[in-house]
Amino acid sequence: MQPSLPTRTAALPVAAARPLAPNLRDAPRTGxxxxxxxxxxxxxxxxxxxxxxxxxxxxxxxxxxxxxxxxxxxxxxxxxxxxxxxxxxxxxxxxxxxxxxxxxxxxxxxxxxxxxxxxxxxxxxxxxxxxxxxxxxxxxxxxxxxxxMSQEIVRDRDSLMTICTLPADARVAAFLHDWAGSLAARGLRADQFSLRLTRAEIGNYLGLTLETVSRVLSRLAKAELIAFHGKSRRDIAIPDVHALAAYVERRDPTAGLH
Amino acid sequence: MQPSLPTRTAALPVAAARPLAPNLRDAPRTGxxxxxxxxxxxxxxxxxxxxxxxxxxxxxxxxxxxxxxxxxxxxxxxxxxxxxxxxxxxxxxxxxxxxxxxxxxxxxxxxxxxxxxxxxxxxxxxxxxxxxxxxxxxxxxxxxxxxxMSQEIVRDRDSLMTICTLPADARVAAFLHDWAGSLAARGLRADQFSLRLTRAEIGNYLGLTLETVSRVLSRLAKAELIAFHGKSRRDIAIPDVHALAAYVERRDPTAGLH
DNA sequence: CGCCAAATTGACTGGTATCAAGCTACGTGG
DNA sequence: CCACGTAGCTTGATACCAGTCAATTTGGCG
CATH class of the missing domain: 2.60.120.10 (Jelly Rolls)
Known part of the structure; x- marks a missing residue:
C-alpha cells in the first residue's frame, strides 16, 4: 500500500500504545x-x-x-x-x-x-x-x-494505524515488536521465541503478501535487527528490542493528514 | 497497498457485516x-x-x-x-x-x-x-x-478488512456504501448526502492519499455509480446502492490467504 | 471582488504485488 | 533409517497500482 520510507502517511502507534515491559526480569509479577x-x-x-x-x-x-x-x-x-x-x-x-x-x-x-x-x-x-x-x-x-473490551478496541485501532501509516518493512518490524511486547507483558521470554504463524498468515494480518514478509524478514536479519535462532525460520531472536522500535519509528517526520 | 482488481487479498466485509437497510421507507421505525x-x-x-x-x-x-x-x-x-x-x-x-x-x-x-x-x-x-x-x-x-462496545469492535474489524483486502477503488466505494448504510440505518436520506470530510481525511481513513481519493471519486462518477449533486463536490448522490455494493464485491474470486 | 483552502488532473516514480523457480524442513511409509 | 512428498519459505525478474510532485481550477467566505 504505502510506498517506502518517505511516506506521507506514517506514524508510530505500537510503541506508544503498548509500551514493552522493559525486561521480563524487571517486572515479572508487578505489572x-x-x-x-x-x-x-x-x-x-x-x-x-x-x-x-x-x-x-x-x-x-x-x-x-x-x-x-x-x-x-x-x-x-x-x-x-x-x-x-x-x-x-x-x-x-x-x-x-x-x-x-x-x-x-x-x-x-x-x-x-x-x-x-x-x-x-x-x-x-x-x-x-x-x-x-x-x-x-x-x-x-x-x-x-x-x-x-476497551483494550480490544484500542488494539484494533493500533492495528489499523500500523497498517494505514507504515510501509511494509516497518509493519513487519512493528508486528515482531508487538509480539515480543505481548510475551514480555506476560512474563514470557521475549528476546527469543517462535512465530506461530506462517508467512502467509503474517502477511494477511499486515495487509502484505507472503513474499514481501519473507523479504522483509531476510532484510531485518541482514541488518541484525533480528536473527533466525532455530532451524525452522520461525524461531526469531530479537537482540535489541529498542533498536527494533527505533526502526519502526524511523519514518519521515513531515506531513500531517496524508 | 494491494494492487488492482485481480488482487491476491480481497474480500467483502462491508456488505456482509453491516447490511444496508434496503430503503429508508421500508424500515424507518422498525430496525x-x-x-x-x-x-x-x-x-x-x-x-x-x-x-x-x-x-x-x-x-x-x-x-x-x-x-x-x-x-x-x-x-x-x-x-x-x-x-x-x-x-x-x-x-x-x-x-x-x-x-x-x-x-x-x-x-x-x-x-x-x-x-x-x-x-x-x-x-x-x-x-x-x-x-x-x-x-x-x-x-x-x-x-x-x-x-x-461489541459493535465497535466489529466495526473496527470491518475497517481493517476493508483496508487490508480491497484496492483503492473498492475502498472508496466501500466507504461511500458504508456511509450511506449508516445514514439509512438511522432513517436519514441515504441516496443523496454531503460528505463531511475532506479528501485528505477520507484518504487518511482509508490508507490512501487525497489525490487517489479524488481520482477514484471522479472515476466512480464517470461510471455513474455516484454523482456529484450539489456544487461543492462533497455532495454525493448514489443512484443505485446495490450497484455500488456490487462494485465493491467485484474482486477476483480466487485465492485464500494471500 | 479577491483570497485561500480544497479539489482536480497530469506526468512520473517507486514500493509491492505478481509470476516463477528452487530450496528447506518435516512427516510418512517402505 | 532413509527416500520421498508436500507445505512452507526464499529469492529473482517483471508489472502495475498508488504515491509523489506539480500546476491549475473550483468554491467558499470575508
Missing amino acids: TAQRIADTLQLIAGVLEPKRRIVHAGDVIYRAGDRFEHLHLLNAGFFKLISLSSDGREQVVGLRFRGDWLGFSAIASGSFGCDAIALDTAEVWTVRYDALMQACISHPALMAIVHEA | TAQRIADTLQLIAGVLEPKRRIVHAGDVIYRAGDRFEHLHLLNAGFFKLISLSSDGREQVVGLRFRGDWLGFSAIASGSFGCDAIALDTAEVWTVRYDALMQACISHPALMAIVHEA
Whole structure:
C-alpha cells in the first residue's frame, strides 16, 4: 500500500500504545502479568469456568456459531480469522494469555470469525448470561470486562494505524515488536521465541503478501535487527528490542493528514 | 497497498457485516433506528445525561484527557482522530446518532484520540462511574453498553478488512456504501448526502492519499455509480446502492490467504 | 471582488504485488 | 533409517497500482 520510507502517511502507534515491559526480569509479577493473574483468579473464584485443553488447529468457535459463551485464555496462543461472504479470509487478531475471546459476538448474537488455537492452550469458558449476572453482584468483575473490551478496541485501532501509516518493512518490524511486547507483558521470554504463524498468515494480518514478509524478514536479519535462532525460520531472536522500535519509528517526520 | 482488481487479498466485509437497510421507507421505525431511539430513551430515563449542542470543529475530548465521561451522540457526526507520538494523525473512526464516544479510554483511564464534531451535533454526557452504578440496577442498560462496545469492535474489524483486502477503488466505494448504510440505518436520506470530510481525511481513513481519493471519486462518477449533486463536490448522490455494493464485491474470486 | 483552502488532473516514480523457480524442513511409509 | 512428498519459505525478474510532485481550477467566505 504505502510506498517506502518517505511516506506521507506514517506514524508510530505500537510503541506508544503498548509500551514493552522493559525486561521480563524487571517486572515479572508487578505489572500486566500480575493484573492478568488477578483477573483470572477473580473469574475462577466467581464463575467457576469450564476449563479445557486444546491443541494447535483446534477451533473454539466458528463464524456463524451462535453466541452463548465467552472464553478466556489461560495459556497458549490463538488467531482470529474473519471470513467474508465471498470466501476470503483475514486474520483480524491474535490472542495471548489473559485475553478474552468472543466479545465481538455480543452485539449480533453470533460469531463473525473463527478462533483457532496456534498451539496447545488452556481455555476457560463461561456463559455470557452467567457473566452478566456475576457482574451485577461483583462490580469489580464488570469493571474488568469493560476494561478488556476497551483494550480490544484500542488494539484494533493500533492495528489499523500500523497498517494505514507504515510501509511494509516497518509493519513487519512493528508486528515482531508487538509480539515480543505481548510475551514480555506476560512474563514470557521475549528476546527469543517462535512465530506461530506462517508467512502467509503474517502477511494477511499486515495487509502484505507472503513474499514481501519473507523479504522483509531476510532484510531485518541482514541488518541484525533480528536473527533466525532455530532451524525452522520461525524461531526469531530479537537482540535489541529498542533498536527494533527505533526502526519502526524511523519514518519521515513531515506531513500531517496524508 | 494491494494492487488492482485481480488482487491476491480481497474480500467483502462491508456488505456482509453491516447490511444496508434496503430503503429508508421500508424500515424507518422498525430496525436499527428504533433500537437507537430506545437506547437513547433508556439512557435519558435512567441517567439524566447532560445534553449540549456542539458545532463543527468542536472537540469533545482530546488525546491525553483524563477519562471520566462517556458520550452518546443524539444527533450529528463526529470523527475520531488518533495522534501518534511523532505527531501523525489517523482517522480511526466516524460516529453517528446513537453511537458512543469514549469506550477506548476505559482501559487506560485517558483518551487516546480526539473526538471532533463534523457539524452541529447534540451530545449526551454521562459519568462513567454513574453508568456503572446504573448498570447494576438496570441490567438492560448493561446489555446495551456491552452491545455497543461489541459493535465497535466489529466495526473496527470491518475497517481493517476493508483496508487490508480491497484496492483503492473498492475502498472508496466501500466507504461511500458504508456511509450511506449508516445514514439509512438511522432513517436519514441515504441516496443523496454531503460528505463531511475532506479528501485528505477520507484518504487518511482509508490508507490512501487525497489525490487517489479524488481520482477514484471522479472515476466512480464517470461510471455513474455516484454523482456529484450539489456544487461543492462533497455532495454525493448514489443512484443505485446495490450497484455500488456490487462494485465493491467485484474482486477476483480466487485465492485464500494471500 | 479577491483570497485561500480544497479539489482536480497530469506526468512520473517507486514500493509491492505478481509470476516463477528452487530450496528447506518435516512427516510418512517402505 | 532413509527416500520421498508436500507445505512452507526464499529469492529473482517483471508489472502495475498508488504515491509523489506539480500546476491549475473550483468554491467558499470575508
